[in-house]
Amino acid sequence: MSKNLIELDKQLIELSKKYNEYENFFERVECEIEDLKEERGALQRLISETNQKIKRNKRLIYGLEGFKIDKKDDFLIKFIKASYFCNHDDVYKSIDCVQIHDNYLLALDGYKAIIIRSNLIPDELKNKKIKCNVRENFKENIIEDKREIIDPTELFDNAKTHKKYIFKDITKNDFLKRFTVGDIDEKYNNINIFKFNDMYIGINMEFIKKAFICIENKFDVYVSSPVKPIVFQNNDVSILILPIRLTNYEDTIRLLETSKKASEGHEM
Structure with a gap:
């Protein structure tokens, strides 16, 4: 009997000691969590502010036109x-x-x-x-x-050789006005749909903006299919952009065309 008491008491002391250790550790973790929550909030604000500055900077860069280079x-x-x-x-x-x-x-x-x-x-x-x-x-x-x-020149050559359509002497404004059907937000990408005669192609608009920073004057556009690269080219620059495969392709095109016709009818 006395032996059992001694053993149980010993276990109780050990368990109480562990309990206090765990409780103290838990309290420290709770304090750290609160501190981390504050740090997390501060970081989220910094991320948001920096992201806005990046977007503003990109808008300024994308707006640069025809500047002379020393x-x-x-x-x-x-x-x-x-x-x-x-x-x-x-x-x-x-x-x-x-x-x-x-x-x-x-x-x-x-x-x-x-x-x-x-x-x-x-x-x-x-x-x-x-x-x-x-x-x-x-x-x-x-x-x-x-x-x-990695040398993509073969991709450029293939896209040009196997083109279905070539559009010559296009300006940036011409391209956007002549070929744009509309835009959709798919899988977190800002996708514009472009129509080249009977062919619809989805392209990330960010890629188009970057292309237009780099290519000056008029350029030619080579188009082969909705799933193969589109090429922009003049004497100074060659640009290749992979299109984006669209989900619900036919429904998306039909919706955009209907919306575009409605908009054009409203303007008239």
Whole structure:
């Protein structure tokens, strides 16, 4: 009997000790959670504010039109433009850089690609790769690793060779007014539907905006099918954009066409 009491008492002391430890730990965690909630709220506000600044900055960039480039800034401006076509996360290392060749810059991210021709590429940067977020000291930021250079020129050639339609000497305004059917919000992308004769193609509007920053003057448009790349090209720039496959394709097109006709009838 006395032995049982001693054992049970010993267990009670140990359990009470553990209980107090757990309770104290729980209280510390509760305090940390409250602190983290405050930090979380502050971070959410910073994220929201920064996102608004990014959107405002993009609107300003997308609004730039026909500015003249000094020769001394030629490479920098073209590098900046090419960088908008790179992959900007840290997952795919082979496409987070601008590839610099003898007379053109090349960039791609798996959804779009660009070739910008230039005769003013510094010799020390030719046939090199530089990460897309670099804006100065290019020579010191050359990527020396042996990552494979991805060359999409064959995709450009195929898209042009197998084109169904080619539209010549198009301006940016012409393109938007002539071919736009409407826009939809699908899978978190702002998608515009464009109609090229009898063919409807869905394209992320952000890609079109980036393309129009980079291509000046008139350009040609090569279209082959709703699921194959569309190419924009003039003497200075070639741009390739992959379309987006639409869910409920026929219903979406029918709805947009009906809405467009109703809008046109209302304007008349």
